[in-house]
Every structure is written in C-alpha cells, then in structure tokens.
Amino acid sequence: MEMWDIYDSSKQRTGRTMKRNDFxxxxxxxxxxxxxxxxxxxxxxxxxRRVMTKAWAPGWWEVSGGAALAGEASKDAVVREIKxxxxxxxxxxxxxYLFTYHRENPGEGDNYFVDVYRFVLDFEERDLHLQEKxxxxxxxxxxxxxxELAAQGIFLHYDSIKQAFEEAE
Numbered sequence: 001m002e003m004w005d006i007y008d009s010s011k012q013r014t015g016r017t018m019k020r021n022d023f024x025x026x027x028x029x030x031x032x033x034x035x036x037x038x039x040x041x042x043x044x045x046x047x048x049r050r051v052m053t054k055a056w057a058p059g060w061w062e063v064s065g066g067a068a069l070a071g072e073a074s075k076d077a078v079v080r081e082i083k084x085x086x087x088x089x090x091x092x093x094x095x096x097y098l099f100t101y102h103r104e105n106p107g108e109g110d111n112y113f114v115d116v117y118r119f120v121l122d123f124e125e126r127d128l129h130l131q132e133k134x135x136x137x138x139x140x141x142x143x144x145x146x147x148e149l150a151a152q153g154i155f156l157h158y159d160s161i162k163q164a165f166e167e168a169e
Contacts, residue, residue, distance in 0.1 A: 001019060001020070002019070002020035002067075002069060003017045003018065003019060003020070003069065003070040004017060004018050004019075004020060004031045004032070004067055004068065004069065004070055005017055005031065005032065005068070005070045005071065006018055006025065006029050006030070006031065007029070007030045007031065007032060007113060008028060008029065008030075009028045009030070011030070011032075011100065011113055014029070017070045018031065020067065023108055023109035023110040024109045025109045025110065025111050026109075027106070027111075029111060030102060030111045030112050030113050031067060031068075031110075031111075031112050031113075032067065032068040032074065032077070032112065032113050032114075032115065033065060033066060033067050033068065033112050033113070033114050033115075034065050034066065034067075034068060034074055034077045034078040034081060034114070034115045034116075034117065035063050035064070035065035035078070035114060035115070035116050035117065035157065035161060035164075036063060036064045036065060036078040036079075036081060036082045036090065036096070036117045036118075036119060037063050037116070037117065037118040037119070037161070037164040037165065038063070038064070038082065038086070038088065038090065038118075038119050038121055038123075039118060039119070039120050039121070040120070040121065040122060040123065040140065041120060041122050043142060044140040044141060044142055045063075045140070045141055045142070045143070045146060045165060046063075046064075046086065046088075046123075046128075046138060046139075046140060047061045047062065047063060047138065047139050047141050047146065047149075047155075048061070048062060048063070048064065048085065048086065048130065048134075048135045048136075048137070048138045048139075049061055049062075049135065049136045049137045049138065049139075050062060050134070050135070050136065050156070051132075051133065051134060051135065051136045052136065057156050059136070059154070060154045060155065060156045061139070061146075061149050061154055061155045061156065062155070062156040062157065063157075063161070063164075064078075064081050064082045064085040064086055065078070065081050065114075066081040066084075066085075074097075074115045075095065075096075075097070075117070078090075078096075078115070078117045079091045082119075084131055084134075085130070085131045085134055085135060086128055086129070086130060086131075086135075086138075087127065087128055087129025087130070088121060088123055088127060088128065090119040090121055093119040093120065093121055094119070094120070095117075096117040096118050096119040097115065097116075097117055098116045098117060098118055098163070098164055099115075099116050099163070100113055100114065100115050100116070101113075101114050101116070101160050102114065114157075114160065116160075116161050116164050118164050125140070143165050143166070146158070146165055147162075150162070
C-alpha cells in the first residue's frame with residue numbers, strides 16, 4: 001500500500017502519513033506532489049498525453065509527475081516519476097528545482113504542495129520508454145505549441161507551471 005507524508009502549512013513533515021488517495025487532510029495539512037519539465041538542448045520540451053482511461057483529464061497533455069512517497073525527498077520523487085513515466089534518467093542533471101505552489105481544496109481533504117523542476121537533458125526519441133498505463137503518447141513541443149494546447153484547455157496545470165517553460169528560453 002502506497003503511503004504519503006502529511007505536511008503542515010510550512011511544508012514540514014508532521015510525522016504522520018496517509019494512504020494514497022485517501023483524501024482525509026484537514027485545513028492546514030497537505031501532501032507533496034512533484035512535476036518535472038524536461039527540456040532538450042534544442043529548446044523542445046517533452047510532454048506526454050494522459051491515457052483515455054484516466055478518471056480525471058483523460059487525453060490531456062502534461063509533464064511527468066506524481067506524489068512523493070512517505071519518507072521520499074522531493075528530488076528523489078521527481079527523478080522516480082520521470083523514470084517510471086518516460087524511461088529517462090535525470091538523476092545526473094543539475095538540481096532543477098524552480099518553485100513550489102500549493103492547492104487548497106476545502107471540504108475535499110486533498111490539499112497539496114507541488115514542487116516544480118526543470119531538467120535539461122540531451123536525449124533521443126529512441127531513449128523514451130513510456131509507461132503504457134499512464135501515457136498515450138508524447139510530443140517534443142516548443143513553448144508556442146504548449147501555449148496552444150493550454151489555450152485549448154487540454155494542458156494540465158499550465159497556468160500554475162507556465163513559468164517553467166518561459167524561464168527556459
């Protein structure tokens with residue numbers, strides 16, 4: 001069973017944990033998720049398309065990410081999620097941490113912090129090994145293409161992470 005740490009409003013671990021997706025968080029409690037933007041030296045970003053079987057935002061475009069496991073550091077979580085979802089190893093890249101944002105979902109018990117990373121990695125398309133249960137394809141997109149997907153309302157979290165693409169110019 002996957003467990004997540006519970007954090008306080010200062011993003012400090014409380015010493016308590018919760019079961020994955022058992023949204024029981026009270027006001028001022030959070031879990032931690034991570035997102036990893038991958039940029040190639042040619043300026044293209046790796047984005048993936050969510051499988052159509054996803055309950056939330058099926059078929060939308062996104063960057064790799066997910067929840068940090070109990071006891072797992074943020075950077076370790078984003079490296080793991082990228083590896084699981086794309087097959088790419090960013091563990092030797094520079095740190096990549098950019099910023100954190102948070103979401104409050106009153107009454108839902110699902111408040112969370114999101115640590116956003118950007119890694120520059122020189123890779124070939126043949127290096128990709130997509131996780132089939134999560135990913136229905138990929139695109140090497142420039143910032144304009146990503147903005148167009150966002151304008152269509154089919155790029156997950158874009159408004160919260162757009163500076164990760166903008167700062168990369």
